[in-house]
Amino acid sequence: MxxxxxxxxxxxxxxxxxxxxxxxxxxxxxxxxxxxxxxxxxxxxxxxxxxxxxxxxxxxxxxxxxxxxxxxxxxxxxxxxxxxxxxxxxxxxxxxxxxxxxxxxxxxxxxxxxxxxxxxxxxxxxxxxxxxxxxxxxxxxxxxxxxxxxxxxxxxxxxxxxxxxxxxxxxxxxxAGDEPGPVTRLLPDLPGGELTDGVVTLRPLVPGDVDFYTELHSLADVVATTVPPVAPSREEMRRRCDWAQSHWLAGDRADLIIVDTATGTPAGEIGLYYQEARTGQAMIGYSMMPAWRGRGYPTRAAQLVSLWAFAETGIARLIAGALPTNLGSQRVLEKAGFKREAYLRSRLPGNDGRRNDDVQFALLAEDLLRDGARLDG
Structure with a gap:
């Protein structure tokens, strides 16, 4: 024919x-x-x-x-x-x-x-x-x-x-009656493929990060803040890395590696979880390798993600939580401009069937404009 x-x-x-x-x-x-x-x-x-x-x-x-x-x-x-x-x-x-x-x-x-x-x-x-x-x-x-x-x-x-x-x-x-495209995405690509303030650089999580990601999420103190607090398998971490870009395109989460800009060394990770698109609310979470703690990197990362989210997406409110005993994480959020809003009892699953309390913080776009960006670590 x-x-x-x-x-x-x-x-x-x-x-x-x-x-x-x-x-x-x-x-x-x-x-x-x-x-x-x-x-x-x-x-x-x-x-x-x-x-x-x-x-x-x-x-x-x-x-x-x-x-x-x-x-x-x-x-x-x-x-x-x-x-x-x-x-x-x-x-x-x-x-x-x-x-x-x-x-x-x-x-x-x-x-x-x-x-x-x-x-x-x-x-x-x-x-x-x-x-x-x-x-x-x-x-x-x-x-x-x-x-x-x-x-x-x-x-x-x-x-x-x-x-x-x-x-x-x-x-x-x-x-046949749909618009020809492109489909509007909830989470667009990063401008230039990354975010940086000259000290830290954030880039998307990719399949090649599986070794680093597995090591980071196997640390005892990182596992303790995982929901639930169970060390993931390498296969779970492989899927997380392999599927990260797909989740980003779907608009439900953006997983990023925190990189030391001067050396290009991965130092930690930060994620944005857009689980309430209807209300314009998303959550962030982060983890750092021990050797890179105490340098203010997660604060810088949280601010970079926040500035991008408020400028490039429909997100109007960011939330984050920390265990009551995790004072370091609470300081990170406060330095990034987040305000403490609530103490939620037994919110998170813990070990041995116990439940953990959660201290909740929130950041609005106007908070950044009013208080300015504090990147002193």
Whole structure:
């Protein structure tokens, strides 16, 4: 059959051809593509690539979906693939998927291709398009949000993996009547990718931080302030690091590493937890390595996060808590401008079935303006 050509911004969607076989092999051999496409055979052979081009891709169109080659409009070189699958005609619904070769990443190819196919599909009668992605696949989530796909939750065990288990996937969807995007995020990216006052630098938590993060959260005094106060496993810390950027995109939390600016050494962590978006209230929490305590770093970090939150998000009120015995943490909050507001009895779970009291502090935007920033540690 003749595959229609769809033109997008900087891309052209067309049918696959034999001239694409070498690039298809290279793309499907890329570790990043294989990681998030478990059904893909490993190794992916030339014979399979040729069959994909001649039979598999064209056959998708006979079932109401379609697989398109993403091509460079100037050279016609294959950049990736995008398609619709799992079409339910009586519901006007389908699932969209895509991949981009490593030679074409970082240039907006996926965003442009998804936008072009999505708009084409709506114009030809589709009413709802879903996009499913692994939580670790942050670039895919960014593509979804950029194209107006709204997060709809988690699909548990929806995709068989290569280990014999099943993977959970995040679900995004866009309806024909939805705005084309981008979706407004509750927690935007940091300006320039980090926050700094010249003494400390805050950068997002990433998968490579797992060793540092595990060590920090295994310290006895850090565990004592964890809710519940139980030392996490390394696997839990790995998931926390792997999923941190996804949580940031979802707008429910922003996890940051506190870095000594002069040496680039990780010194601690601070998190912002946006659990009450409707009321504009978020919470912060922090931990420091023993060698970096007593230098005022958590105070500086708390102020940097607070200034960013009030300036760049809809957060109107920040709260934080400390155990009554944790006078050091209370001093950090007071120096960062937080005001003590309450003493909550038995608020937090403790060890051996006991409950711990919690001293609550809060910071408003006007507090920073009125009192000024005190960064004396």
């Amino acid at each position: 003749i595959v229609p050509t769809i033109r997008g911004e900087g891309v052209r969607l067309r049918g696959f051809a034999q001239r694409d076989v070498d690039d298809l092999l290279a793309g499907y051999g890329d570790p990043a593509v294989r990681r998030f496409l478990p059904p893909l055979p490993v190794p992916f052979t030339r014979a399979q690539a040729e069959s994909y081009v001649s039979d598999v891709a064209p056959g998708m169109f006979t079932h109401g979906g379609g697989l398109y080659a993403i091509a460079d409009p100037a050279t016609d070189r294959l950049l990736g693939g995008v398609g619709l699958d799992k079409v339910v005609p009586n519901r006007g619904q389908a699932e969209l998927g895509y991949w981009v070769g490593p030679w074409a990443r970082g240039h907006g190819v996926a965003t442009a291709a998804v936008r072009a196919l999505t708009e084409h599909s709506f114009h030809t009668g589709m009413e709802r398009i879903e996009l499913l992605t692994h939580r670790e696949n942050v670039p895919s989530q960014r593509v979804a949000l950029a194209n107006g796909f709204r997060p709809e939750g988690l699909r548990r065990g929806v995709l068989p993996n290569r280990d014999g288990g099943r993977d959970d996937l995040l679900a995004y969807a866009r309806l």
